[in-house]
Amino acid sequence: MENELHKVVIEYLCDPGNQEKRAAAEAWMKGSPERVAQYEAAQAVWDAGATLPPDAFDKSSGWEVLRHELQLPQTGTPVRKIKPRHTWWKVAAVAIPLLALAAYFHNMQHHEEAYTTYRNTGPVNTIDTLQLSDGSQVFLRPGASLRYNMNGPSRDIILLDGEAFFRVAKDEQHPFKLRVAGGLVRVLGTSFNVKKTNAYSDVTVLDGKVSVAHDAAPPVMLTAGQQAVIKDDQVTLQPGNYAYRCGWSNHDLHFNDQPVATVLQTLGDYYHVSLALHDSTLLRKRITIRFNNVPLSEALPVMGEMLDRHASQVSDTQYIFTNK
16 A cells, blocks of 8 residues: 555546546545545644745656755766756755655655554444543444544544444544545534445434535534535535434433434444335324334334234344234
């Protein structure tokens, strides 16, 4: 990955107007919040060295100018001394970005080592809890994984796979930043849920405020109950109240005026079963119902009473609600 980073990122930064190199950089970053973070860090270093007087930049000749200015011999080529008072800023314009990037890549390994990887490897019905050093808590569904670094100027999380709920401790001096494929979530102190799939990612807020942004789109502010979907380089605010999406983290599934189809899908995901309804016309019916830390054996008859239907078991993981 380091060789790819050198080749793709530096080539594009050296020639930002080249559409082919831009496409290569975007393809390299696509779907990987880690690579997006690496690119942004490299670009920040590059931009920091671009505040000197402008001059046409050529990577190869730039190193030659630097070599001549420092009077470094090249095999078979006599050294040409250039007066510093005429060319120091040209050399600096070339040297600073390149040397800064060299330092960045040299220290990247140490930066990567600052991150800790965590994964919920428990059984399919196990919710794992990660207690962070700042007092924040992360609840991970089975198979979910992330990387985190709490020792920098900001608290940085990268969701690699799956779904996780975050209860963030307030710390105005150290913003909480979470990266998920294609998006960046910024908060101070709040509770929110993030789900990553192969097709999209979504962010749902339980309480507080959350900013969801994409590199190519303006940020979207979310408040309690709101959800944003990150897909196809866009962040889209979804209509409706999605607070129920956060209930799995504390085993309290509360549905307020939600379609039956949504309730069945959410219960199925929570209990790891498939729930079907024989009368499909009921799927659009809206209901208000709550399941607070109850097993499947109790949830099924409660749902059946709400629908005036009977839950029949088809297989170990399949149930269907039919007429009584």
